Amino acid sequence: MTIISLIDAVKLIAISVVSFVSIVLILRASGKRTLSKMNAFDFIVTVALGSVLATTIVNYKNAFWNGILTFAMLVVLQHIATWLSVRFKSVGSMLKSEPALLYYNDTFQEKAMKRERVDRNELKQAIRKSGYVSFEGISAIILESDGTLTVMADFDKRKLEKEDFIFID
């Protein structure tokens, strides 16, 4: 094992600073939406960005500009994908899956649960996590397109109708 030389150490600092600054600039230019996790894919891209950055810094001798360019490319693609899905409904529905209603009206939606591969214990866990205790008083549980479970309580004994769930056509 060789100990890192002083020149290398200084180089590494310079490389890290340069990558850090370029990454901040690229992300700032593309906006907040790039890192918001609204569908399944966004989180993966966010982690991939981190992985690209790490590899870039570690292998700076071979891959520095490649890395920065790849990072920029991913951000640009993310930008284009969101830009398109806001403007064209068809692109939006292609990139994003619809939310699914898993529990509603005091009944488990067995078909949806089987299709989405979610079991009852996971619904119970979701209820506990949102600070509720019982299925009583829960009006609906929804699997969102980013892969989180939303628990809706029925406050004020207000019964939600199926049509109230805006995503159901």
Place this chain on the structure above:
Amino acid sequence: MDIEQMGELFLVTFFSYIIVLFLLRLSGKRTLLKMNAFDFIITVSLGAVFGNMLINYRENLYQGIYVIFLLLLFQFFSSLLSSRYAFFDTLLKANPTLLFYEGTYYESILKKERIPKSEVLQAMREQGIGRIEEVGAVILETDGTISVLPKEKSQEKDLDTLEDLDKKSKNRKKDSNDDH
């Protein structure tokens, strides 16, 4: 880096982006639902493989896509089996554990799960609860988060979300109910 290389990188990133997007979309929302510690690791691995294969695309591009495909496939089957058969569910997932119930900490469990009381208190605060008396139960979930159930909500209702606790927790809960 010359123009040719930049063009190559552009094409590689563009097509891998589309392929990975397509694969994820195909496997459904459930793949990224983080309901146990394992799901989160898989999600991060997917991202790391994706990032790595772009940087080292000369050696690793097809391997990367193949690995992403395999990870998604295994995730798909493990969630498919565990949503259909209780046996696989208990094999793949730990049961949630009761850490605190109606004013008593379960000291031995806290030790076994390596959770200091300060973290239980932190979980209570994060739920916006200021007094321990307001807490009905605290549960360590299978994904490593701590749920806090407020007392007002746990009274006069059957605690049907506690059905899937592990057996020991259930017994302890019964014991403390008898004491009251």
